[in-house]
Amino acid sequence: MMEEKKKDLRKEGKPETEEKSAGNGLALGLCLGLAIGAGIGVATKNMGLWIPIGLCMGLSLGMSFDSSKKNGKKDDGDADPQA
Numbered sequence: 001m002m003e004e005k006k007k008d009l010r011k012e013g014k015p016e017t018e019e020k021s022a023g024n025g026l027a028l029g030l031c032l033g034l035a036i037g038a039g040i041g042v043a044t045k046n047m048g049l050w051i052p053i054g055l056c057m058g059l060s061l062g063m064s065f066d067s068s069k070k071n072g073k074k075d076d077g078d079a080d081p082q083a
Contacts, residue, residue, distance in 0.1 A: 025065025033058015 037054015041047035 025069055026059070026062035029060070029062020029065055030055060030058040033061060 033054040033056070034051065035054070036057065037050045037052070038047065040054065041050030044050065
């Protein structure tokens with residue numbers, strides 16, 4: 001009885017972890033954008049301008065990372081097969 005419950009919990013936990021890993025691209029993009037923005041801000045001595053610009057760039061990068069993960073590798077680079 002106890003073993004059946006453990007097996008059920010393992011089966012239920014698998015999709016949950018896949019859903020949680022889908023948001024990692026956004027976090028990665030925001031971190032990269034913040035680091036790039038801060039670096040440019042330090043170099044130009046204008047942190048107030050470049051940190052928000054870096055975060056916006058990171059947000060767009062993160063969204064593209066997440067969308068590519070959701071779509072998978074469906075695009076194999078071939079043109080339209082019916083043409």
